[in-house]
Amino acid sequence: MSSSYGGYHSQSYAPSAPEQPPYSNYNHTSSSTSNSSSSSFPAGTPQDVIRSFQMVDRDRSGFIDERELHQALSSGFHHFNFRTIRLLLFLFKNPHQPLTIGPKEFAALWSCLGHWRGIFERYDRDRSGKIDPLELRDALYGIGYAVPGSVLQLLLSKYGDGSGRRVELGFDSFVVCGMIIKGLTDKFKEKDTRYTGSATLSYDAFMTMVLPFLVSYD
Amino acid sequence: MSSSYGGYHSQSYAPSAPEQPPYSNYNHTSSSTSNSSSSSFPAGTPQDVIRSFQMVDRDRSGFIDERELHQALSSGFHHFNFRTIRLLLFLFKNPHQPLTIGPKEFAALWSCLGHWRGIFERYDRDRSGKIDPLELRDALYGIGYAVPGSVLQLLLSKYGDGSGRRVELGFDSFVVCGMIIKGLTDKFKEKDTRYTGSATLSYDAFMTMVLPFLVSYD
Numbered sequence: 022m023s024s025s026y027g028g029y030h031s032q033s034y035a036p037s038a039p040e041q042p043p044y045s046n047y048n049h050t051s052s053s054t055s056n057s058s059s060s061s062f063p064a065g066t067p068q069d070v071i072r073s074f075q076m077v078d079r080d081r082s083g084f085i086d087e088r089e090l091h092q093a094l095s096s097g098f099h100h101f102n103f104r105t106i107r108l109l110l111f112l113f114k115n116p117h118q119p120l121t122i123g124p125k126e127f128a129a130l131w132s133c134l135g136h137w138r139g140i141f142e143r144y145d146r147d148r149s150g151k152i153d154p155l156e157l158r159d160a161l162y163g164i165g166y167a168v169p170g171s172v173l174q175l176l177l178s179k180y181g182d183g184s185g186r187r188v189e190l191g192f193d194s195f196v197v198c199g200m201i202i203k204g205l206t207d208k209f210k211e212k213d214t215r216y217t218g219s220a221t222l223s224y225d226a227f228m229t230m231v232l233p234f235l236v237s238y239d
Numbered sequence: 240m241s242s243s244y245g246g247y248h249s250q251s252y253a254p255s256a257p258e259q260p261p262y263s264n265y266n267h268t269s270s271s272t273s274n275s276s277s278s279s280f281p282a283g284t285p286q287d288v289i290r291s292f293q294m295v296d297r298d299r300s301g302f303i304d305e306r307e308l309h310q311a312l313s314s315g316f317h318h319f320n321f322r323t324i325r326l327l328l329f330l331f332k333n334p335h336q337p338l339t340i341g342p343k344e345f346a347a348l349w350s351c352l353g354h355w356r357g358i359f360e361r362y363d364r365d366r367s368g369k370i371d372p373l374e375l376r377d378a379l380y381g382i383g384y385a386v387p388g389s390v391l392q393l394l395l396s397k398y399g400d401g402s403g404r405r406v407e408l409g410f411d412s413f414v415v416c417g418m419i420i421k422g423l424t425d426k427f428k429e430k431d432t433r434y435t436g437s438a439t440l441s442y443d444a445f446m447t448m449v450l451p452f453l454v455s456y457d
Contacts, residue, residue, distance in 0.1 A: 111397070120396070172446045178338070179329070179453060201453060209445055220445070223437045227427055228390045231449050235397060235419060 062124040070131045073097035074124055084121035093127070098134060105193050109134075111233050112200060137196050140164060151189040154181075157198065166202055176201070201234055280342040288349045291315035292342055302339035311345070316352055323411050327352075329451050330418060355414050358382060369407040372399075375416065384420055394419070419452055 077089040113130045144160035181188035208230045212220035295307040331348045362378035399406035426448045430438035
């Protein structure tokens with residue numbers, strides 16, 4: 022049996038999203054080699070991104086916390102709810118730092134969110150401002166994730182508004198669902214290097230993979 | 240190398256908690272054989288539990304939703320925050336039902352919370368009303384979960400109040416942490432039947448195991 026996410030590397034299937042979008046940076050899987058420069062913005066970071074960060078980093082510490090991240094993204098990008106902000110913070114922060122993010126992580130996050138915005142707009146075909154279950158399935162498939170129906174249903178029962186056939190996702194919940202699917206699937210694939218659709222995990226690795234995706238709320 | 244949670248079945252280690260506490264019912268792993276009676280309380284359910292349920296189930300539908308569950312537990316047990324209620328609902332509800340729970344699940348949940356309350360009080364040695372990181376480690380070890388330090392640290396960074404060495408958990412967060420560790424570990428162990436400390440999972444099984452523990456918040 023082929024892997025559920027096998028479409029990712031299938032030659033017969035051409036994803037409409039870029040092969041290596043910037044959001045593959047997240048959780049430091051591919052950017053950990055150069056984390057010495059985390060105190061400054063990467064070359065080419067747009068001015069509005071830098072401005073949004075600096076506006077909230079009032080003490081010029083080079084790091085912003087959850088509340089400041091919420092403020093920065095709300096003023097410049099989208100008014101996310103705190104659940105989403107908390108998840109974004111956990112997925113993008115340097116794992117060796119406390120609950121704050123610096124310029125480099127902020128730029129990666131902003132770029133990632135821009136990609137999810139593009140995907141959302143592409144798949145929200147009726148321009149309703151909402152993604153329905155079929156549009157979600159197509160959007161995830163379009164970026165290379167063939168997610169089983171049972172998994173999508175579970176995700177929608179948690180994050181969707183409404184019920185039954187009328188479930189839909191706003192941009193906020195769409196970003197959360199997308200990042201959870203992408204993040205957990207990518208983590209799983211790191212352990213399934215031959216793309217067989219199954220992986221052997223130690224208990225520690227399993228717990229360490231999963232916990233960052235659990236969102237806390239005080 | 241022995242499993243991280245190997246202590247659970249070790250003869251040389253006598254857990255101070257009951258071997259088969261009622262909360263092993265949760266997520267229907269051991270009670271699925273008799274789910275035909277989900278519309279009535281199990282024999283022996285304490286009167287105050289029945290009263291708490293009936294008080295909020297005003298239309299006598301036999302099912303209560305998230306808001307009603309919050310109200311029922313708040314009046315009879317503990318004033319949990321909505322994050323916790325949402326997680327409890329997801330872990331205890333019948334997987335084939337919508338976001339509601341019936342009398343049988345409510346009784347199991349109440350009993351489970353009573354056990355966590357007992358554990359909390361036993362390990363909160365200084366009676367501060369809070370559990371510190373060492374007390375959490377001991378509490379989990381006491382019920383048979385030898386959780387690696389790195390996993391505990393990740394958990395505390397999400398759910399703890401305060402920072403660094405001053406992190407602590409109130410009862411609410413303690414229940415969440417305990418249920419996440421117990422729930423994910425038990426799920427993992429179902430796939431690691433020989434207790435080797437590692438398991439082979441299909442992608443679908445992995446996602447289906449993990450998603451119920453992700454808490455959503457609208």
